[in-house]
Amino acid sequence: MSRLIRLDRTGHTELASWTSGDPASERAAIGTFRRELDEGMLASISRPDGTAEVVRELPLDAELVVMRRPISGG
Amino acid sequence: MSAEAASTADRPVLAEAAAIPWRRRTTERTLRRDGRRWTLWTSGVVLTFAGPAAVLIWLEPLTIPAAAFWFAHGVAVTHMQARRGARSVVPIGSERSAAWKPVPDGPGREAEEPSPDEVALGLLGDLIGHEERDLLKETGLALQRGRLGVWLVGEEGAILVRPGGRRVYCHCVRVSEVGDLPAGDRVAHLLLALREDEEGFGTVANINFSGGARRVRRRLPKRSRPAFDRARQLAQLQE
Numbered sequence: 001m002s003r004l005i006r007l008d009r010t011g012h013t014e015l016a017s018w019t020s021g022d023p024a025s026e027r028a029a030i031g032t033f034r035r036e037l038d039e040g041m042l043a044s045i046s047r048p049d050g051t052a053e054v055v056r057e058l059p060l061d062a063e064l065v066v067m068r069r070p071i072s073g074g
Numbered sequence: 075m076s077a078e079a080a081s082t083a084d085r086p087v088l089a090e091a092a093a094i095p096w097r098r099r100t101t102e103r104t105l106r107r108d109g110r111r112w113t114l115w116t117s118g119v120v121l122t123f124a125g126p127a128a129v130l131i132w133l134e135p136l137t138i139p140a141a142a143f144w145f146a147h148g149v150a151v152t153h154m155q156a157r158r159g160a161r162s163v164v165p166i167g168s169e170r171s172a173a174w175k176p177v178p179d180g181p182g183r184e185a186e187e188p189s190p191d192e193v194a195l196g197l198l199g200d201l202i203g204h205e206e207r208d209l210l211k212e213t214g215l216a217l218q219r220g221r222l223g224v225w226l227v228g229e230e231g232a233i234l235v236r237p238g239g240r241r242v243y244c245h246c247v248r249v250s251e252v253g254d255l256p257a258g259d260r261v262a263h264l265l266l267a268l269r270e271d272e273e274g275f276g277t278v279a280n281i282n283f284s285g286g287a288r289r290v291r292r293r294l295p296k297r298s299r300p301a302f303d304r305a306r307q308l309a310q311l312q313e
Contacts, residue, residue, distance in 0.1 A: 007194070007197070007255070007259040007262055007263060008255070008259070009190060009253060009254045009256070010190050010193065011188070011189075011190040011191070011192070011194040011196070011197065011256055011258070011259065012193060012194065012197050012259070042089055044266045044269075044270060046201065046269070050203075050218075050219070050269065051270070052269035052270045053270065054086055054088070054089060054270050066262075068249075068262070068263045068266055069249050069251055069255075069263060070089065070090050070250045071090055071248065071249055071250060071263055071264060071267050071278060072247070072248065072250045072278060073245075073246060073247055073278055073279050073280035074162065074230055074231065074246035074248045074279075074280060
């Protein structure tokens with residue numbers, strides 16, 4: 001089971017979850033993902049080597065995709 | 075193409091850094107240059123105050139108290155700069171932390187329901203390794219090893235300890251629309267951005283202090299110093 005979450009005021013919110021090979025849940029997750037991007041959120045997946053990668057298409061094989069807000073210099 | 079440019083050419087660029095193309099991308103070279111500028115600035119401040127103080131004593135030895143006060147003023151300026159750098163990072167649970175105030179139990183909140191801060195800290199804990207998780211719990215700072223050095227990430231900034239552990243760079247950087255994000259989420263945002271593109275993260279962040287590691291350590295909250303010491307240990311191994 002893969003999850004799409006958003007970091008927000010509640011700590012985080014699970015926006016979608018999908019199972020590989022279940023087209024309906026995958027389609028729903030992709031739709032939610034695109035809506036979040038349209039609202040200005042950025043998507044990130046963690047790699048095993050401790051780095052992270054920005055993604056612009058929902059990677060259906062990822063276990064966890066995190067939506068975050070942009071950062072800026074203080 | 076230079077070696078530095080070649081090494082970054084195949085890596086994705088942080089979206090926030092791409093949005094400010096006029097800013098020179100942080101590299102080993104720009105960090106060294108900024109470090110030299112900070113050293114020059116600090117030396118300039120000390121000399122500006124020490125010079126007249128020395129002349130004053132030479133002209134009239136009885137003015138030593140006034141000259142000492144004048145010199146101390148210059149030293150105080152450099153201390154304030156280091157303090158500003160140390161304060162900008164804001165460890166979780168520190169005085170300026172979003173998690174500083176206890177979350178009141180509202181009428182609709184079940185006793186066993188985790189607060190947003192607890193949920194955010196849980197996710198942050200999942201993002202980092204075992205050792206870093208313990209350190210975060212103890213000190214309020216998330217440790218991240220990078221190519222430029224070892225980073226300590228707080229809610230509103232990050233400290234970069236350069237290889238060798240002698241020089242640090244304090245960066246001011248935060249979530250753009252922070253709103254009422256819990257403390258753990260603020261750190262998670264910065265940590266993810268740092269992991270996505272270390273040089274881009276350094277480009278977006280503003281350096282508000284660079285100098286000797288010991289100058290910053292003294293001004294960190296006591297609780298956060300073990301994280302700083304650990305970062306210095308790891309940075310010494312990177313040299």
